Structures are given as structure tokens and as C-alpha cells.
Amino acid sequence: MTEMSAITLWALIVALGIGTFLIRYSFMGLLGGRELPEWVLRHLRYTSVAVFPALIAPLVLWPAATGGTPEPARLSAAAVTLVVGILTKNVVLSVALGGVTLYAVMALLG
Incomplete structure (x- = not known):
């Protein structure tokens, strides 16, 4: 490989x-002062x-x-996070319980 x-x-x-x-200006600069249509706002809610x-x-x-x-x-941690998130709709609780599950299962399995 040659040096740049x-x-x-x-x-x-x-x-x-x-x-x-x-890329950023196209959204913030050109559209920043305008009211977006309701259908755009509805779709943007699903981005995250x-x-x-x-x-x-x-x-x-x-x-x-683990090498893939x-x-x-x-x-297990992903499953707990998903289930707690669906049941409680609380992001902080679901992430916290997922983290606890990850470390607990890692400690149990060694």
C-alpha cells in the first residue's frame, strides 16, 4: 500500500x-425554519x-x-431488555436490567 x-x-x-x-445543512439550514408536514413528522418518530x-x-x-x-x-441481556422495554415502556429500566442480566449471566457462566 502506498503512502498518501x-x-x-x-x-x-x-x-x-x-x-x-x-448533508446537515440540507436538513437544518433549508428546512429549519419551516413547518414540516404531519406525514414527515410521523415518519421521523420511528427513526430511533x-x-x-x-x-x-x-x-x-x-x-x-467472541470472534463473531x-x-x-x-x-439473554438482549431478550431481557426487549421484554422489559415492551412491558414497561421505560428505556432506563430496560437498559439497566439488560446490563444486570448481561453481567449476571457472564458471572454464572464464567
Whole structure:
């Protein structure tokens, strides 16, 4: 692999910075002062519901700590977190009980 020159590196950093700015500005700058339609607001409510499972599922099903092999401790913690979240609708309680479950099962299994 060849080494990247300083000019190329800085050009890449500037280009990525401009691209990131334009992506954010398209939402905040152009739409920030306007009232969004109800259907857009309704769909935006589901963003976190879609993003969090997409971030967490690989960590539970293919954890890097075990070389990609699912383990009972992580699966148990995910199941407890899901069930408590559905039953109580309390994010803090579900995450706390999921964490307790993770460490308890890890301690039991050694």
C-alpha cells in the first residue's frame, strides 16, 4: 500500500468536511425554519426505533469479543431488555436490567 501525500490527505479531509456540512445543512439550514408536514413528522418518530436495532443487532448476534460467535449472556441481556422495554415502556429500566442480566449471566457462566 502506498503512502498518501499530505496534500491528498488534507484535500480528502476538506472534501469530507464540506460533504458533511452540505448533508446537515440540507436538513437544518433549508428546512429549519419551516413547518414540516404531519406525514414527515410521523415518519421521523420511528427513526430511533429503526436505528437502534440496526446498531445493536450486530453487537448481539456477531460480537467481536467472541470472534463473531453468539453467546448466551448477550442473547439473554438482549431478550431481557426487549421484554422489559415492551412491558414497561421505560428505556432506563430496560437498559439497566439488560446490563444486570448481561453481567449476571457472564458471572454464572464464567
